Amino acid sequence: MTGATPAAEPTLLELTGVAVEYGRRGARVRAVDGVDLTVAAGEVVGLVGESGCGKSSLGRAAVGLEPLAAGSARFLGEPVTTIGRGARPGRLRRLQMVFQDPYSSLNPRRTVGDLVADGVTLGGGSRAEGRTRAAALLERVGLPASAAGAYPHEFSGGQRQRIAIARTLAADPLCIVADEPISALDASAQATVANLLSGLVRDGGIGLLLVSHDLSVVRQVADRVAVMYLGRVVEVGTTEQVWSRPQHPYTQALVAAIPRPDGGGVLPADLPGDVPDPADPPSGCRFHPRCPIVEDRCRTTDPRPETVAGREVACLVRAAPSARADA
Amino acid sequence: MEPLLRVEDLRVELPTRRGLRPAVDGLSFDVGEGEIVGIAGESGSGKTMTAMTLLGLLPHGARTSGSARFDGRDLLTLGRRQLRDLRGRQIAMVSQDPSTALHPILPVGTQVTEHMRHHLGLSKSAARAEAVDLLATVRIPDPERALGAYPGQFSGGMRQRIAIAVALAARPRLLLADEPTTALDVTVQAGILRLLDRLRRERGLAVLVITHDLGVMSAVADRVAVMYAGRLAESGPRAQVLAAPRHPYTRGLLDALPHPEAADDPARVALRPIPGSPPSLGDVPAGCPFHPRCAFAVPACSTDRPEPLPVAAGHLLACPPDPLPRDDAAPVAEGAPA
Numbered sequence: 057m058t059g060a061t062p063a064a065e066p067t068l069l070e071l072t073g074v075a076v077e078y079g080r081r082g083a084r085v086r087a088v089d090g091v092d093l094t095v096a097a098g099e100v101v102g103l104v105g106e107s108g109c110g111k112s113s114l115g116r117a118a119v120g121l122e123p124l125a126a127g128s129a130r131f132l133g134e135p136v137t138t139i140g141r142g143a144r145p146g147r148l149r150r151l152q153m154v155f156q157d158p159y160s161s162l163n164p165r166r167t168v169g170d171l172v173a174d175g176v177t178l179g180g181g182s183r184a185e186g187r188t189r190a191a192a193l194l195e196r197v198g199l200p201a202s203a204a205g206a207y208p209h210e211f212s213g214g215q216r217q218r219i220a221i222a223r224t225l226a227a228d229p230l231c232i233v234a235d236e237p238i239s240a241l242d243a244s245a246q247a248t249v250a251n252l253l254s255g256l257v258r259d260g261g262i263g264l265l266l267v268s269h270d271l272s273v274v275r276q277v278a279d280r281v282a283v284m285y286l287g288r289v290v291e292v293g294t295t296e297q298v299w300s301r302p303q304h305p306y307t308q309a310l311v312a313a314i315p316r317p318d319g320g321g322v323l324p325a326d327l328p329g330d331v332p333d334p335a336d337p338p339s340g341c342r343f344h345p346r347c348p349i350v351e352d353r354c355r356t357t358d359p360r361p362e363t364v365a366g367r368e369v370a371c372l373v374r375a376a377p378s379a380r381a382d383a
Numbered sequence: 384m385e386p387l388l389r390v391e392d393l394r395v396e397l398p399t400r401r402g403l404r405p406a407v408d409g410l411s412f413d414v415g416e417g418e419i420v421g422i423a424g425e426s427g428s429g430k431t432m433t434a435m436t437l438l439g440l441l442p443h444g445a446r447t448s449g450s451a452r453f454d455g456r457d458l459l460t461l462g463r464r465q466l467r468d469l470r471g472r473q474i475a476m477v478s479q480d481p482s483t484a485l486h487p488i489l490p491v492g493t494q495v496t497e498h499m500r501h502h503l504g505l506s507k508s509a510a511r512a513e514a515v516d517l518l519a520t521v522r523i524p525d526p527e528r529a530l531g532a533y534p535g536q537f538s539g540g541m542r543q544r545i546a547i548a549v550a551l552a553a554r555p556r557l558l559l560a561d562e563p564t565t566a567l568d569v570t571v572q573a574g575i576l577r578l579l580d581r582l583r584r585e586r587g588l589a590v591l592v593i594t595h596d597l598g599v600m601s602a603v604a605d606r607v608a609v610m611y612a613g614r615l616a617e618s619g620p621r622a623q624v625l626a627a628p629r630h631p632y633t634r635g636l637l638d639a640l641p642h643p644e645a646a647d648d649p650a651r652v653a654l655r656p657i658p659g660s661p662p663s664l665g666d667v668p669a670g671c672p673f674h675p676r677c678a679f680a681v682p683a684c685s686t687d688r689p690e691p692l693p694v695a696a697g698h699l700l701a702c703p704p705d706p707l708p709r710d711d712a713a714p715v716a717e718g719a720p721a
């Protein structure tokens with residue numbers, strides 16, 4: 057099965073049946089509903105999906121920043137316990153997260169140098185070590201070493217995102233969950249940071265769970281891609297499979313909606329229909345109200361992941377095409 | 384007739400520890416009614432500061448020169464009261480920084496209806512109905528219930544869409560959209576781009592869209608300006624700038640993009656960033672600010688400051704060597720050798 061981790065590399069992060077719930081007006085809302093995913097050493101796993109489908113919730117749960125409503129998260133075989141954003145207990149120090157919002161995740165009253173040095177101390181290093189490494193780390197993410205003396209508000213959005221990445225790298229992580237680390241960057245900076253992250257993975261044996269809605273960048277750096285829709289993984293396979301021959305109709309819609317930078321003035325294809333609310337998920341297949349190949353059975357039967365064209369796909373029609381020749 | 388917004392020779396200096404330094408330096412562009420104009424450029428090139436200047440929201444101690452005429456009035460010289468009256472009602476902004484766009488402890492409904500009631504004089508129930516419509520248009524699930532929820536209860540991309548709804552609530556004439564779809568997945572992005580396109584056709588909304596995403600630019604912008612280190616590198620009709628760029632920086636940005644075929648290639652080529660890094664505020668090189676990173680630089684590039692000059696109809700280029708090979712199919716300046 058190509059969707060699986062290559063057996064040779066040790067699994068760093070293992071998510072099994074993970075569910076995340078939030079309270080909303082007394083009711084429980086299941087934002088992530090039973091996700092299985094692994095990240096091995098030396099591997100980049102891309103996690104893509106619609107805005108609000110639960111990518112950040114899953115990422116936070118994976119590093120212990122969100123309690124699990126069901127399932128388990130393990131780092132190096134040990135359960136990930138729920139903790140706050142501050143110092144991590146020793147065995148979780150090498151599991152780090154880059155947050156989606158670079159504005160609220162950087163303390164505005166500390167200099168950039170101190171913020172990066174904090175990363176070193178959070179990872180268990182000394183203050184002095186932190187100060188000496190900060191400058192080098194800033195240069196590594198494409199910022200001048202002189203940035204260390206300035207405060208976060210003196211930087212643009214993309215520059216702040218790189219500061220956040222430098223801080224995460226300062227903790228000397230073994231596994232990184234990076235939530236949209238490159239979406240705020242211009243094409244050239246995206247290329248720099250994407251190359252930096254994939255270099256760390258390939259040369260340093262780090263594992264990376266790369267959360268992003270940008271399929272075109274994910275496909276460039278990820279070994280495997282998992283596609284989420286409304287709290288579930290609907291397709292997972294090698295990047296090449298998912299990108300070139302997507303099977304799930306939602307993945308196909310995603311690939312079709314990527315705008316081309318050719319100056320053509322073509323509005324990308326929309327995915328019609330209402331974005332569903334996790335508080336009230338559709339019956340049967342959660343994608344059925346918006347699915348272009350929907351059949352009657354989709355309205356009642358909840359599809360389980362099955363192997364289709366070498367990768368895992370949760371789609372009744374793709375798993376067992378009916379006599380109608382539209383699949 | 385003058386376009387709705389005409390920015391001429393805009394210069395914005397920001398306070399740094401080493402004194403005032405230009406973040407925007409000699410930028411000119413127009414946005415007409417019903418038109419979508421895009422500003423692209425490297426992170427830190429001054430795109431957000433340009434939008435902030437138009438709204439009078441620069442950091443304390445900043446200094447501006449040049450002019451930015453909106454509907455005939457220069458936004459740079461208007462008083463704070465007058466600017467405040469324009470903000471929200473006539474000119475609205477979708478901010479890149481999601482934490483400032485929405486008030487964390489006010490319910491979403493209050494934030495969307497506030498401008499409608501204040502500026503449009505709608506009754507409470509009419510404003511509520513319009514807010515539900517607007518939230519549905521930006522694809523927020525269950526808009527009725529969303530009105531009572533707080534920003535923290537939504538995902539990053541949903542907050543961004545709510546911020547777009549707030550910006551559109553007072554039916555502004557000019558929308559400054561700073562990375563409006565950067566936090567969104569491509570299908571939701573497609574919906575927002577279609578919404579902007581519809582509003583400009585139906586309501587004549589003028590849009591200044593700031594984005595580093597050249598695909599987004601290509602989809603909606605009529606004209607594109609590319610900035611580097613606070614200056615204009617190149618501007619012109621979308622098809623010319625993106626399909627036949629004349630500035631080496633624009634070329635470099637396009638070349639840094641992932642290639643559609645990449646994943647098919649088992650060797651997985653690394654992305655190609657532009658070598659070197661952009662200058663920080665106050666360290667802008669003499670001559671052409673891009674020259675230390677430019678593969679085509681000639682000696683004059685490190686001494687003479689290039690000014691944007693017309694090279695084709697509506698196409699300005701700040702690169703005197705004009706070194707890029709000309710695509711035969713691309714439009715060429717009148718009289719210029721093909």
Ligand SMILES: Nc1ncnc2c1ncn2[C@@H]1O[C@H](COP(=O)(O)OP(=O)(O)OP(=O)(O)O)[C@@H](O)[C@H]1O
Pocket residue numbers: 209210211212213214215240242397398399406424425426427428429430431432433442479595663664
């Ligand atoms: N409050 C501030 N004080 C001083 N300098 C600032 C301030 N805000 C931004 N800058 C600097 O001004 C320059 C332009 O910033 P701006 O936010 O306009 O960039 P941008 O083009 O929007 O970049 P991005 O794509 O990363 O958002 C940057 O060099 C930045 O470091």
Ligand SMILES: Nc1ncnc2c1ncn2[C@@H]1O[C@H](COP(=O)(O)OP(=O)(O)OP(=O)(O)O)[C@@H](O)[C@H]1O
Pocket residue numbers: 078079080085087105106107108109110111112113114156269334535536537538539540541566567568
């Ligand atoms: N603190 C919270 N309280 C209540 N609901 C929440 C909270 N955080 C997230 N949610 C809900 O959980 C769902 C998933 O949110 P999440 O942030 O994980 O999405 P996402 O896939 O990261 O989206 P985006 O691409 O927009 O960042 C959304 O419906 C959101 O409204």
Ligand code: SF4
Pocket residue numbers: 304305306341342343344345347348349350351354359370371372373374
């Ligand atoms: S199961 Fe049915 S509704 Fe769901 S994606 Fe497949 S075809 Fe579409």
Ligand SMILES: [Mg+2]
Pocket residue numbers: 111112113156235538539540
């Ligand atoms: Mg998110």
Ligand SMILES: [Mg+2]
Pocket residue numbers: 212213214430431432479561
């Ligand atoms: Mg900006």
